[in-house]
Amino acid sequence: MRIISGRLGGRVFDSPGSAKTHPMSDKMRGALFNILGDIDGLTVLDAFAGSGALSFEAISRGAQSALAIDSDKSAQKAIDHNIKELGLTREVKLIKANANAWLSTNPEVRFDIVLCDPPYHDLQPNLIAKLAACVKPGGLLVLSWPGAETVPVLPELELVENRSYGDGQLGFYRR
DSSP states (O other): OBOOSSTTTTOBOOOOOOTTOOOOOHHHHHHHHHHHOOOTTOEEEETTOTTSHHHHHHHHTTOSEEEEEEOOHHHHHHHHHHHHHHTOTTTEEEEESOHHHHHHHOTTOOEEEEEEOOOTTOOOHHHHHHHGGGEEEEEEEEEEEETTSOOOOOTTOEEEEEEEETTEEEEEEEO
16 A cells, blocks of 8 residues: 655555454555545544554644554554554554543543544444544544445534545535
């Protein structure tokens, strides 16, 4: 996999190679960040980090920090390796836990952007709704969702844009 744009554009990183993760395509990831636009200085939560691709892309494009959460051991190993190889130990923090467990011990933490790319075989809509509470006022939650499914309604967030990319779609919600 590779970082698409920004100060780390073109750098490659490892994927966990686990059946439990589904890396977002370069096309969809590029579209996500093009729609977000200028993210300089913003804080990012990558709730289903997988390889860390969304965290790395965010930092490459100017985000201040990214918190990458994943419960899969092979994903954790890949993210940890990638953070070190890309020299991002100050900007990207890996949380080796289930996002639900992390939320229960960090109920007050808020982010400018919350990125949710859950495994399509286990979408966890209740967890996505809980993650919506992590969005700062004026902030965004971006949800990667199967193309054949309707994106969920999220409490206290407004769906402001929905784009389809073949077998996947991106829903952009604003607080």
